[in-house]
Amino acid sequence: MPLPRPEYPRPHFDRSHTWLSLNGTWDFRADPGGRHAADQADGYDQRITVPFAWETPASGIAAHWLETAWYRRTFTVPADWTGQRVVLHFGAVHHAATVWVNGTEVARHEGGYTPFSADVTDALGEAEQLLTVRVHAPADKRHIAHGKQRSMPRDDYDGVCFTPSSGIWQSVWLEARPATHLAALRLRPTDDLTGITAEATVRGPHTATAVLRLRVRGESTTARLEIGPDGRATGELPLAAPRLWSPEDPHLYHVDAELTSADGSDRVTCYTGLRSITVDGEALYLNGERLFVRGVLDQGYWPGTGITAPDDAALRRDLRLAAAAGYNLVRKHLKLEDPRFVHHADTLGMLLWTEPASPGRFSDASTAAFAEQIDAMVERDGNSPAIVIWGLYNEEWGLDWDIPGDAAKQRAVVDAYDRLKALDSTRPAVDNSGWTHVRTDLLDWHYYDESAASWATTIADLLDGRRDDFPVRLGPDYLVHKKLAVPGQPLRGLPNLNSEYGGGFTALERAWHLRWQTQEMRRHDRLAGYVYTELYDIEHESAGLLDFHRGAKDLAGVDPAHVNAPTTLVLDVTPVAPGRDLLTAEREFSLSVRVSHHGAEPVTGLLHTAWTPVYGATPEGTGEAVPGCRAEAKPYTLGAPVTVPAALPEGWTSGRLHLALVTDGTVVARTALDVDTRTEPYIGDDPLARVAAH
Incomplete structure (x- = not known):
């Protein structure tokens, strides 16, 4: 049987020249009453495949609502590791793990999304070693960090939660290193993007006399860092011809670190990219150029494997699917994802919004459990150039949906924000995504609405400053109005993002x-971006552009890549219903069209049209040019309206009008309009929509 997830698990801190995967088949025993002991040799009556959670079919167990279980396997330390310290690593275990080697306890860890490790050298015996792990994953998850895993008793947001993923769900592996070793290497671009700032942490008995050298692979840049008495070392690595990291050119700089001491040589490779992400007023800038976020929500679930990707290719594939749909950012939702996902985003040039898992209730314990993820998140993933936004809380989950009414919950949010910014001030951070903000760098909001007319009105009112709240439906008959921020948090002068939206029951x-x-x-120049909910379906949640298996869905001829393109067409229409965007009593009508353009240079071109039946796919080619209909737009400024005359083909009572902006024979923007001459109301028509034919 092939080794599951055989790739090296930690590409941001790479010691892959001296590692051994412990993924694969382990002995397993359920312990429903929590009565077993570590030294009990009997009862291991099942086999489990690591690293798949015990609820999943891929694990071979598929046990649901089991709270406690034991894992066991043997391993042999490679002969060429003699004289080195042997370190056992766990990528993530949900939720509380106790680890023994040959009966000696070597580690205890709580937190289902954060990595941990243990030097197990002193517990090793001769030849074969016995590794035992006890995992407790409480059914009642409300006071622990669990993200979208379902809790019993249920969370307030249970309707959008999924099957739990308990036990070992990321890779387990061994590494060898000297007693005096490199414990961390933080890499950040210099402020002027001409080099790399390095901050190293050295641990071990001979730290004081150790020598640390860094070399930028493929460059002439080298440095010797002085190690302080606290084991810290800092320095800069200037680059002769700096090459910036961007989605268009995701160039990475690998830094080889070698620590030499009386204990021997320790080698680690880390990497980063030269890029800046800054906030200036209400705009975001990437490397000094305006950035409009075109994002999509990704919750990190897979059929049959839960929160563990079935293989490394699945992580890369999801990023490619997001890019193919026109998105430039993926928001990994309420989950510290497998670090290889971040690595693939770095190499592919996909921007990331990263955030920790949420608890379900507010308490001292849940607040502490949430906050403990922040340090691990920044330490593990902070070198990544792809991560441009750090998230924290989401919609007041774990805060009992009551930030405005409770000063203690506001303090918890501020404390989390301050903790994050003290660790990393180079990226904007969102304190409480979507709902009432307390202290934030981005003013984001989650707005869902099934009416095209009220959607347009509310968006305009929010972005024009006519209102500072928005409606949130928490139940079929329970509507609340959420304030954008508590008093003291500015409502102006920060980038605005609609970071969750989407509507409709069917695809x-x-x-x-x-x-x-x-x-x-796209009509509103003030907006800094959006995040659509979501990339793919999960279990009962059918909100995805793709199905759970990442297969195509019937989108009725809509191509998300056209919707999310840097240049799009904006129609001055408030649509009535699917298949009936515009109702007109006459075959001939006219339409007002504008250009929204998020590029460095202005765009101009001729508008072209073509007809298909309603729900028809976009025709090949450009269509027919409309005489005199030249449209243009400056960067990040909505273009002036252009009136486009049109007529349904003879004999048609309805049809889809495809519009394209064509520059030098190339289509740079597309959209479509479904036109119907049968103007009587249909079931499902939006009663607030207006007829916009001229």
Whole structure:
């Protein structure tokens, strides 16, 4: 049987020249009453495949609501590791793990999303070693960090939660290193993006006399860092011809570190990219150039394997699928994902919004459990150039949906924000995504609405400053109005993002809302970006552009890549319903069209049109040019309206009008409009929509 997840698990701190994977088949025993002991040799009556959670079919167990279980396997230390310290690593174990080697306890860890390790050298015996792990994953997860894993008793947000993933769910491996070793290497671009700032941490008995050398691979840059009495060392690595990291050119600089001491030589490779992400007023800038976030939500679940990707290629594939749909950012939702996901984003040039898992209730214990993830998140993933936004809380989950009414919950948010910014001030941070903000760098909000008309009105009112709240439906008959921020948190002068949106029950309806809601946001120059919910379906949640297996869905001819393109067309229409965007009693009508352009240079071109039946796919080619209909736009400024005359083909009562902006024979933007001459109301028509034919 092939080794599951055989790739090296930690590419941001790479010691892959001296490692051994412990993934694969382990002995397993369920312990429903929590009565077994570590030294009990009997009862291991099942076999489990690591690193897949015990609820999953991929694990071979598929046990649900089991709270405690034991893992066991043997391993042999490679002969060429003699004289080295042997370190056991766990990528992530949900939720509380106790680890023994040959009966000696070597580690205890709580936190289902954060890595941990233990030097097990002193517990090793001769030849074969016995590794035992006890895992407790409480059914009641409300006071621990669990993200979208379902809790019993349930969370307030149970309706959007999924099957738990308990036990070992990321890779387990061994590494060899000297007693005096490199414990961390933080890499950040210099402020002027001409080099790399390095901050190293050295641990071990001969730290004081150790020598640390860094070399930028493929460059002439080297440095010797002086190690202080606290084991810290800092320095800069200037680059003769700096090459910036960007989505268009995701260039990475690998730094080889060698620590030499009386204990021997320790070698580690880390990497980063030269890029800046800054906030200036209400705009975001990447490397000094305006950035409009076109994001999509990704919750990190897979059929049959839960929160563990089935293989490394699946992580890369999800990023490619997001890019193919026109997105430039993925928001990994309420989950510290496998670090190889971050690595693939670095190499592919996909921007990331990263955030920890949430608890379900507010208490001292849950607040502490949430905060403990922050340090691990920044330490593990902070070198990544792809991560441009750090998230913290989400929609007041773990805060009992009551930030405005409770000063203690506001303090918890501020403390989390301050903790994060003290660790990393180079990226903007969101304190409480989507709902009431307390202290934040980005003013984001989550707005869902099934009415195209009220969607347009609310978005306009928020972005024009006419209102500072928005409606949130917490139940079929329970509507609340969420304030954007508590007093003291500015509502102006920060980038605005609609970081969750989408509507519709069927794939057809969702595609319609995707097209029109996204277009409506592109109408507003003040907006800094959006994040669509979501990339793929999960279990009972059918909100994805793709199904759970990442297969295509019937989007009724809508291509998300056209919707999310840097240049799009904005129609001055408030649509009525899917298949009936515009109702007109006459075959001939006219349409007002604008250009929204998020590029470095202005864009101009001729508008072209073509007709297909309603829900028809985009025709090949450019269509027919509309005489005199030249449209243009400056960067990040909505273009002036252009009136486009059109007429349904003879004999048609309805049809889809495809519009394209063509520059030098190339289509740079596309959209479509479904036109119907049968103007009587249909079931499902938006009663607030207006007829916009001229």
